[in-house]
Amino acid sequence: MSTQVNKNYKDTIFRMLFKDAKHALSLYNGLTGSNYTDIAELEFNTLENAIYMNVKNDISFIIGDSLNLYEHQSTWNPNMPLRNLIYITSVFQNYVEIKQDKSIYGDSLIRLPFPEFVVFYNGREKRPEYSELKLSDSYIDINAEPALELKVKIININPGMNEELKRRCPIIAEYSIYVETVREYARTMSLADAVVQAVEDCIKNNILRDFLTQQKAEVISMSIFEYDEEKELGRIKKAAWERGLEEGREAGHKEGHKAGLEAGREAGLEEGHKVGLEEGHKVGLEEGHKVGFEVGREEGIINTILTYKEFNASKDEAVFKVAERFNMDCEKVRKIVDECWDKE
Numbered sequence: 001m002s003t004q005v006n007k008n009y010k011d012t013i014f015r016m017l018f019k020d021a022k023h024a025l026s027l028y029n030g031l032t033g034s035n036y037t038d039i040a041e042l043e044f045n046t047l048e049n050a051i052y053m054n055v056k057n058d059i060s061f062i063i064g065d066s067l068n069l070y071e072h073q074s075t076w077n078p079n080m081p082l083r084n085l086i087y088i089t090s091v092f093q094n095y096v097e098i099k100q101d102k103s104i105y106g107d108s109l110i111r112l113p114f115p116e117f118v119v120f121y122n123g124r125e126k127r128p129e130y131s132e133l134k135l136s137d138s139y140i141d142i143n144a145e146p147a148l149e150l151k152v153k154i155i156n157i158n159p160g161m162n163e164e165l166k167r168r169c170p171i172i173a174e175y176s177i178y179v180e181t182v183r184e185y186a187r188t189m190s191l192a193d194a195v196v197q198a199v200e201d202c203i204k205n206n207i208l209r210d211f212l213t214q215q216k217a218e219v220i221s222m223s224i225f226e227y228d229e230e231k232e233l234g235r236i237k238k239a240a241w242e243r244g245l246e247e248g249r250e251a252g253h254k255e256g257h258k259a260g261l262e263a264g265r266e267a268g269l270e271e272g273h274k275v276g277l278e279e280g281h282k283v284g285l286e287e288g289h290k291v292g293f294e295v296g297r298e299e300g301i302i303n304t305i306l307t308y309k310e311f312n313a314s315k316d317e318a319v320f321k322v323a324e325r326f327n328m329d330c331e332k333v334r335k336i337v338d339e340c341w342d343k344e
Helices: 013-018 021-032 080-099 163-168 170-186 191-204 209-214 216-267 269-310 315-325 330-340
Strands: 042-044 059-063 066-073 114-121 130-134 151-156
Touching: 013 021, 013 066, 013 170, 013 216, 021 042, 021 059, 021 066, 021 163, 021 170, 066 080, 080 114, 080 130, 080 151, 163 170, 170 191, 170 216, 191 209, 191 216, 209 216, 269 315, 269 330, 315 330
Parallel strands: 066 114, 114 151
Antiparallel strands: 042 059, 059 066, 130 151
């Protein structure tokens, strides 16, 4: 049984491309070195309830005896194994109860397709060409071989990375070029103008030409939404760091002066002030940065919510996106959304 992605949430360019079976099949062949040609052998099973437990997945499909869960990330997220664990349980539940019509309480072994978890990364933060995240990295303490493990392959598709995959799967190569073209134009022009120019250039240069021509308006709208979100998250992180640094300096100066005076009374004013200032500055800087980061994070959450509102996102979408980006509980985010949604 094939299901569709939840329409309550805005698509991404990656999902728009690879929910097309021929593109998904090409990407699978490129990754595995296989040579499937019949798209009828590929069966999508991306969940409709993609918000389940605050977790979504871009593309999920079965081909042969393998279950493939693909996701695109433009920001680094070390919690992908945990997110995939939560998601795969629901996928397997659907597979057993709906597709197989079996019960897990039966006396016969239920056979399952072999799962593969892959993230295609094209964020601005520098990352290796290939890496792997493991669920066991999240465990508080490991004294033995973990009884539960889940591994996620991270494939970097930025320019100059995994060129062999791009050769085998031209559509992922063209997607990478389109993303980079938008970013390059955005350096010197408004985001909206950058996206429009990138779309025109790519069509002219036969990059995703059919896709961009057929869905031009939707692609432009979604690209503006995606890259404005990426830029806003970058500003939030930068602002939090700068605020923390400044407050840390102020706190460090005050604490250092106080510590220096106290130490000076015991070991000499001059020497004590020097030692106290150094130690106090270090402690104050750490405390100030922590306080500043929390304040900046709170402001960033509100700014992100208002950004989604500006782009006509629904409240549910804003709740889901903010919870995902800031690793927060959906109910906590919903309270914040309800408080600030109608203020402006």
